[in-house]
Amino acid sequence: MSLFKPLETKLGTNANTNAGSPAEHVKCLIIGSGPAGYTAAIYAARANLKPLLCKGIQPGAQLPTTTEVENFPGYPEGITGPKMMEDLESQAARFGTDIRWGIATSVDFSGTTHKVVIDEDKVYEADTVIIATGATARYLGLQSEENYKGSGVSACATCDGFFYRNKDVAVVGGGDTACEEALYLAGMCRKVYLIVRKPFLRASKIMQKRVLNAPNIEVLFERTTKELRGNHVVEEALLIKRMGHSDESEESIKIDGFFLAIGHTPNSDIFKPFIETDETGYIKTVPGTPLTNVPGVFACGDVQDKVYRQAVTAAGSGCSAAIEAERYLAQR
Ligand code: NDP
Secondary structure, three states: OOOOOOOOOOOOOOOOOOOOOOOEEEEEEEEOOOHHHHHHHHHHHHOOOOOEEEEOOOOOOOHHHOOEEOOOOOOOOOEEHHHHHHHHHHHHHHOOOEEEEOOEEEEEOOOOOEEEEEOOOEEEEEEEEEEOOOEEEOOOOOHHHHHOEOOOEEOOHHHHHHHHOOOEEEEEOOOHHHHHHHHHHHOOOOEEEEEOOOOOOOOOHHHHHHHHHOOOEEEEOOEEEEEEEOOOOOOEEEEEEOOOOOOOEEEEEEOOEEEEOOOEEEOOHHHOOOOOEOOOOOEOOOOOOOEOOOOOEEEOHHHHOOOOOOHHHHHHHHHHHHHHHHHHHHHO
């Protein structure tokens, strides 16, 4: 029995699958160029699916925003995010992946051949589609946050926490991710401030309890970050306490690292007319597989994973997606 109930399939308002130049047919179209997309490409190319991979405006997904990757197995000395992506791309190209620039702007998954429009112009007809479009970490939108990206500002404690050993850091957010990141950092940092805009945490009770009981985590309720300051690197966060209330005041905390944990936005909008997502936009897959509700369309990486979100788990799911695409084509 299918996990999915049929979706009423209709084109999104931005869909224009008749756009531009004549359609090109491919066996396997991979959308996305992070660890999931490139791993899918390596496996699909080696299975002779002649994959075409579209890489968008930020090739490498979130990895290039990470300075050093030290937790991907096989790199005992670590590797920079951009270098890792270069290597993954070369490996995918080596086995014959056709790698092209382009952003998927609309899709039509209503037929047996799936249509994907790239850059609102080029139409591809694909027997199988692997969605590996990732998720984008949310930022507060401060100019100073932008200025210190990679110099004290990070959206991944698991990736970057190690650089802040025995230092003081802050995590922003009050959900499960923020609590998880705060607890992870508390294991290596001297002090962790958890900056929460409301007077309570939204995280699950068990996570709240762990955070509130951790000796080196200080939860700063009802605080809004106004600005980050520092000489080239983050040294201080300026906070507003009880913003909008009559007793509103400002304070500053000395920190070396500032971690965002205010949620991620899965890059799934263009697929929603056809592909089932959960209430937060993550693509639903049959548990433990990359199968979506549309036969021949597979999802891997962060666009379908809100729990682990690691390069290595994304790569693993990319491998599964390519294997399933190959099986699907063999059965047809
Ligand atoms: P959530 O949406 O649950 O929480 C986001 C947090 O960030 C909220 O506390 C929110 O505040 C805060 N926030 C949002 N925008 C801002 C802003 N501009 N300024 C300050 N704070 C802001 O996201 P999560 O990533 O924590 O979790 C997403 C989902 O994944 C949840 O369902 C969660 O349970 C799940 N998850 C599960 C895990 C597990 O099972 N191990 C681990 C991690 C996540 P406010 O409360 O005021 O809206």
